[in-house]
Amino acid sequence: xxxxxxxxxxxxxxxxxxxxxxxxxxxxxxxxxxxxxxxxxxxxxxxxxxxxxxxxxxxxxxxxxxxxxxxxxxxxxxxxxxxxxxxxxxxxxxxxxxxxxxxxxxxxxxxxxxxxxxxxxxxxxxxxxxxxxxxxxxxxxxxxxxxxxxxxxxxxxxxxxxxxxxxxxxxxxxxxxxxxxxxxxxxxxxxxxxxxxxxxxxxxxxxxxxxxxxxxxxxxxxxxxxxxxxxxxxxxxxxxxxxxxxxxxxxxxxxxxxxxxxxxxxxxxxxxxxxxxxxxxxxxxxxxxxxxxxxxxxxxxxxxxxxxxxxxxxxxxxxxxxxxxxx
Amino acid sequence: xxxxxxxxxxxxxxxxxxxxxxxxxxxxxxxxxxxxxxxxxxxxxxxxxxxxxxxxxxxxxxxxxxxxxxxxxxxxxxxxxxxxxxxxxxxxxxxxxxxxxxxxxxxxxxxxxxxxxxxxxxxxxxxxxxxxxxxxxxxxxxxxxxxxxxxxxxxxxxxxxxxxxxxxxxxxxxxxxxxxxxxxxxxxxxxxxxxxxxxxxxxxxxxxxxxxxxxxx
Numbered sequence: 001x002x003x004x005x006x007x008x009x010x011x012x013x014x015x016x017x018x019x020x021x022x023x024x025x026x027x028x029x030x031x032x033x034x035x036x037x038x039x040x041x042x043x044x045x046x047x048x049x050x051x052x053x054x055x056x057x058x059x060x061x062x063x064x065x066x067x068x069x070x071x072x073x074x075x076x077x078x079x080x081x082x083x084x085x086x087x088x089x090x091x092x093x094x095x096x097x098x099x100x101x102x103x104x105x106x107x108x109x110x111x112x113x114x115x116x117x118x119x120x121x122x123x124x125x126x127x128x129x130x131x132x133x134x135x136x137x138x139x140x141x142x143x144x145x146x147x148x149x150x151x152x153x154x155x156x157x158x159x160x161x162x163x164x165x166x167x168x169x170x171x172x173x174x175x176x177x178x179x180x181x182x183x184x185x186x187x188x189x190x191x192x193x194x195x196x197x198x199x200x201x202x203x204x205x206x207x208x209x210x211x212x213x214x215x216x217x218x219x220x221x222x223x224x225x226x227x228x229x230x231x232x233x234x235x236x237x238x239x240x241x242x243x244x245x246x247x248x249x250x251x252x253x254x255x256x257x258x259x260x261x262x263x264x265x266x267x268x269x270x271x272x273x274x275x276x277x278x279x280x281x282x283x284x285x286x287x288x289x290x291x292x293x294x295x296x297x298x299x300x301x302x303x304x305x306x307x308x309x310x311x312x313x314x315x316x317x318x319x320x321x322x323x324x325x326x327x
Numbered sequence: 328x329x330x331x332x333x334x335x336x337x338x339x340x341x342x343x344x345x346x347x348x349x350x351x352x353x354x355x356x357x358x359x360x361x362x363x364x365x366x367x368x369x370x371x372x373x374x375x376x377x378x379x380x381x382x383x384x385x386x387x388x389x390x391x392x393x394x395x396x397x398x399x400x401x402x403x404x405x406x407x408x409x410x411x412x413x414x415x416x417x418x419x420x421x422x423x424x425x426x427x428x429x430x431x432x433x434x435x436x437x438x439x440x441x442x443x444x445x446x447x448x449x450x451x452x453x454x455x456x457x458x459x460x461x462x463x464x465x466x467x468x469x470x471x472x473x474x475x476x477x478x479x480x481x482x483x484x485x486x487x488x489x490x491x492x493x494x495x496x497x498x499x500x501x502x503x504x505x506x507x508x509x510x511x512x513x514x515x516x517x518x519x520x521x522x523x524x525x526x527x528x529x530x531x532x533x534x535x536x537x538x539x540x541x542x543x544x
Contacts, residue, residue: 243383311381312348313349
């Protein structure tokens with residue numbers, strides 16, 4: 001774990017505490033979003049998040065004045081946009097980036113957030129935080145680079161998205177609201193970018209990126225070993241190998257396949273079936289061989305499939321579910 | 328062929344790996360029963376032998392166990408190297424840390440199925456492997472210590488020389504084993520004389536003579 005990241009993580013929460021109190025005083029809505037919100041939502045945080053992402057429905061410039069003079073505040077140069085405000089806040093040489101979104105979180109005017117009590121350096125404070133369903137959906141949409149996901153592929157950001165999505169799926173699973181939020185975020189992103197990607201195109205882009213972030217059909221994955229090593233500095237415990245990433249990415253790709261096939265209503269049940277199959281049959285050699293036979297026609301080298309069977313059998317089963325739906 | 332039972336901690340580790348990788352065949356053994364034969368070795372070593380594609384993942388599975396935090400890890404496709412020496416030394420102080428050696432092996436000749444996909448080597452395979460590692464200077468076990476362990480088990484009647492010879496040949500150590508057996512036979516101990524086939528003693532004598540010839544160069 002990187003001590004500098006730890007300090008920035010603590011500072012991000014301290015900033016959120018100040019901003020939440022100020023927003024409440026002004027009668028405005030501030031919602032905690034992004035990777036920091038994911039870790040704050042989990043009962044056992046698993047990584048450090050060093051940026052602060054919030055939604056604010058008032059004037060961000062006015063709100064952020066509450067940080068002065070304690071923090072040195074600076075607007076970050078970015079493309080002119082009426083939808084975001086980007087700032088840097090530093091104190092005692094610890095710098096935190098603050099991204100303030102001004103667009104609605106979902107297109108249908110829903111409220112995918114709830115009030116929670118969080119802890120910043122030992123003191124409790126109340127804030128609005130996006131629901132776990134919204135956070136999982138937004139993390140999955142982020143992976144759809146080339147559609148309504150992140151504008152550019154950045155291996156570290158991609159790792160954060162996959163990792164966070166898995167943490168949320170581990171603790172909360174998925175339900176109707178997750179997939180509803182996914183569709184809504186897709187609409188909002190299309191509106192912001194003035195694009196018209198269909199839900200199917202976004203799912204397809206995300207699924208392809210997830211499958212190919214590790215060597216699957218191509219000999220090299222899009223996430224290099226260096227990025228994996230660098231990402232380990234964010235982790236509170238353990239590491240992240242390429243095979244571990246395979247399991248996480250294929251799992252999310254399988255979820256998206258289920259969503260694509262069963263749509264909002266049927267996806268949660270199909271995903272429960274996938275999870276049940278993986279947990280009960282990963283040690284079944286006959287089933288693993290059946291998965292391998294089913295994946296060979298998709299152009300995945302047999303050696304790669306054999307490696308998954310031996311070392312990460314759950315990844316093999318998730319990959320099979322990402323290509324061949326059995327539900 | 329004789330197989331050792333596994334120490335409880337080794338069993339736990341083996342089951343942890345087997346639970347996560349149920350299709351990976353691997354062999355596991357440790358030095359706990361060798362300890363009475365050693366003079367300077369005070370650290371138990373747990374050996375895990377598996378396909379090279381699984382080396383890193385096996386280590387990760389074991390490192391996730393908080394009870395194994397102070398263990399020293401050796402990892403290697405051919406020559407095992409310490410993975411966390413500096414880290415382990417920094418936090419261990421004076422305590423003696425056990426070591427886990429994870430080595431790439433595909434050859435499971437001389438192992439028997441212990442449970443599920445877990446295999447345990449025969450005693451013969453273990454003593455020859457120990458000799459191999461010490462001769463190649465791969466692990467902190469001297470040739471002297473490895474030979475002490477070898478003779479200790481031989482005297483206890485737990486090793487079959489024909490089987491030892493077959494495995495030593497696979498490890499390119501047949502010549503060395505013959506020399507050892509020749510020297511033990513030469514010492515004239517009854518147990519050794521009766522247990523060692525004369526053909527090994529004869530070839531051991533020839534090998535030793537050849538080495539002496541080389542020494543004169």
